[in-house]
Amino acid sequence: MAREVNNLTTQIRSEFGKGSARRARREGLVPAVLYGHHTEPRHLLLNSLEFSAVLRAHGTNSLLTLDIEGEEQLALPKQIDVHPLTRIIEHTDLLVVRKGEKVVVEISLTLTGDSAPGTLVTQDASYIEVEADATNLPEDFEVSVEDAAAGVRITAADIELPAGTTLVSDPEMLIVNIIEAPSESDLEAGEDEGVAGAIAETQAADKAESAE
Template identity: 50%
Template sequence: MSEANITAELRNEFGKGASRRIRRDGKIPAVIYGHGEDPIHVTLPGHQTTMALRHMGTNAVLELAIDGKSQLALTKAIQVDPLKRLIEHIDFVAVRKGEKVHVDVPVHTTGDAAKETLVVLENATVQVEAEATHIPEGIEVDIEGAEAGTQILAGALTLPKGVSLLSDPELLVVHVTAAQTAAQAEAELAEAEAEAGIEHDAPQAEAEEAAAEE
């Protein structure tokens, strides 16, 4: 995974008021934890940081220039405004080149399963160990032609070189099932409604009730 070079400013103002002022200036407040050191509070350029994170995706590693020194920072948590969709705060973990980190990596399916099947991604991520600067953006699972009943476990995933699986090898990742027919769907709905105590009047009863009201 590539790194983005971003100049960060140290900050000594904290609290909601300070964060609001930072965001009004088009910047993003952030904090860097790790290696047994005190947290480092910084301010990042809003547009450059947002574009870097969008481009790099999950587990982005940014190379931050802080007070003349370079610091690699692994993205761990991003707080986003639910309405404006702007980044409000970022938590990073300090890392070093060559250092191994534990991260959750998304799983993606490729190809098309057999006809009349349904592909269920039972677990959208798996945990792996990888070098901080070589974290895979995702792990692909080929399901081309997979028949109903196919189950792909975490231990069967093909991982990039240098990446080790930490999740349980028996963890179910992808399950290919037979597609549900319309009749089966109606039967399940009727069963669920019966359990919930929902009753439907027969068409004739509805008509008689309507006539009586007239």
């Protein structure tokens, strides 16, 4: 499924520095820098609620149509800085794109289906890098593990890509590994080993303290 073109009205940012950035965020705006195609960087302000809604609905590769004082410009989020505690978007870099242009992006992977009984699914990668038309980026890729038996390995090369999209990641990169589910005895043995290891570490620490 191709991504929607999301319209965002922007403001030209005329004040700079940490103080002005904090004021902008308090006013519900996200400081942004738009760059690319050998153009001068443009400092903008985006509506925080609108930008967040686009990212929630369509992901971090959302194609944007920016209204910059009446001028339309296509762009893709290149980097999004989020506060680790408040989860507020503090800043974003936007990349200028043009219709028909190819870009390299990370596309998330979603596992579907249930593997065969008695197996365990381990996912080694949650995304792959692909090159695709900037105006026709896939939303995500589904990876089916339906009835997959132990020993099945799915690599990046096994992901079915739509026409016009090429793989950039290493084709041999492991995505999913299907293994036999551990038995109850295996789990009990693992717990016993863990307890034994903890006891051994404690005894070693006691001996070290006694030697001191």
